Amino acid sequence: MAYERITWLPAVLRAAGLTVVEHAGWEKRGLSGGTFTPKSVVWHHDASPKGDSPGVPAYMIRNFEKAAAQLWVDRQGHWHIIASGRAPHAGLTKLGKPGNKNSIGIETDHTTGEVWPEPLLVSLRKGTAAILKHMKVSENALEFHKTICFPSGRKNDPAGLDLAKERARVKTNMTAKPVAPKPPAKPTTPKPPAKPKPPAKPKPTPSVSLARITKAAKTDPSTNKSSYPTGTKVVESALVAEKLLAKKYAEGYYGTLTVEAYKKWQRKCGFTGADANGIPGLKSLTILGKKYGFKVTK
Numbered sequence: 118m119a120y121e122r123i124t125w126l127p128a129v130l131r132a133a134g135l136t137v138v139e140h141a142g143w144e145k146r147g148l149s150g151g152t153f154t155p156k157s158v159v160w161h162h163d164a165s166p167k168g169d170s171p172g173v174p175a176y177m178i179r180n181f182e183k184a185a186a187q188l189w190v191d192r193q194g195h196w197h198i199i200a201s202g203r204a205p206h207a208g209l210t211k212l213g214k215p216g217n218k219n220s221i222g223i224e225t226d227h228t229t230g231e232v233w234p235e236p237l238l239v240s241l242r243k244g245t246a247a248i249l250k251h252m253k254v255s256e257n258a259l260e261f262h263k264t265i266c267f268p269s270g271r272k273n274d275p276a277g278l279d280l281a282k283e284r285a286r287v288k289t290n291m292t293a294k295p296v297a298p299k300p301p302a303k304p305t306t307p308k309p310p311a312k313p314k315p316p317a318k319p320k321p322t323p324s325v326s327l328a329r330i331t332k333a334a335k336t337d338p339s340t341n342k343s344s345y346p347t348g349t350k351v352v353e354s355a356l357v358a359e360k361l362l363a364k365k366y367a368e369g370y371y372g373t374l375t376v377e378a379y380k381k382w383q384r385k386c387g388f389t390g391a392d393a394n395g396i397p398g399l400k401s402l403t404i405l406g407k408k409y410g411f412k413v414t415k
């Protein structure tokens with residue numbers, strides 16, 4: 118009969134995303150003689166005091182011949198590898214149930230009545246699933262020490278866990294799709310420098326023809342028509358800004374209200390009498406243009 122060595126353990130556990138601690142000499146550790154052909158996994162608890170018991174692996178190694186298992190899982194869920202060969206973890210077992218020669222024993226840092234730490238349970242299920250898959254057996258190859266021991270009731274470990282439920286959870290882990298490794302982050306290619314924006318085109322300076330605006334001022338009120346809408350609008354906008362004309366009348370029509378507004382502008386410029394008649398002259402229009410940004414042409 119064969120004596121297998123489960124030297125594949127670290128790789129299988131690490132591939133499942135688990136943390137593995139290899140304790141020196143594990144590869145050669147195991148009960149000598151006899152056979153070892155593991156086809157199942159047996160969960161135990163080590164009955165160490167509540168809380169973290171970091172001394173357990175050393176204890177297991179010192180007392181390996183007495184009752185140790187191949188594996189120990191701590192409360193953080195880290196897997197400690199103690200041996201690769203047969204271990205005396207199961208003791209006497211019921212007929213037809215796995216025993217030392219055909220099962221891998223997993224001890225856990227737990228004792229009766231202690232709350233199972235979630236990281237331990239999550240890792241235990243995940244690692245067990247990976248081991249069973251590697252051995253090409255189903256979740257039913259998971260056993261508990263308390264369910265296989267002979268005589269019945271000799272052992273109560275792992276206390277507080279239900280075999281049927283744990284098999285179901287391990288099955289879930291066995292069927293879960295492996296988490297795809299994240300694709301490497303795309304190398305960030307430096308962005309080409311942003312194209313410099315073409316300088317904003319300066320707005321063309323509007324221009325007002327003195328001849329045309331004068332004509333509009335003279336004729337628009339009587340014809341009721343806008344004879345020079347573009348220039349008139351420029352002048353009216355300036356008058357609005359000067360608060361001499363209501364905005365709603367800046368419509369490009371040099372009507373009587375624009376005439377009145379321009380009169381006020383002329384007075385502001387110092388013109389009086391006939392020189393402040395509301396008809397733009399070169400001087401007042403030039404001053405207005407300089408103040409509000411338009412050119413005066415002929």
Ligand SMILES: [Zn+2]
Nearest residue numbers: 161162262274
């Ligand atoms: Zn046990």
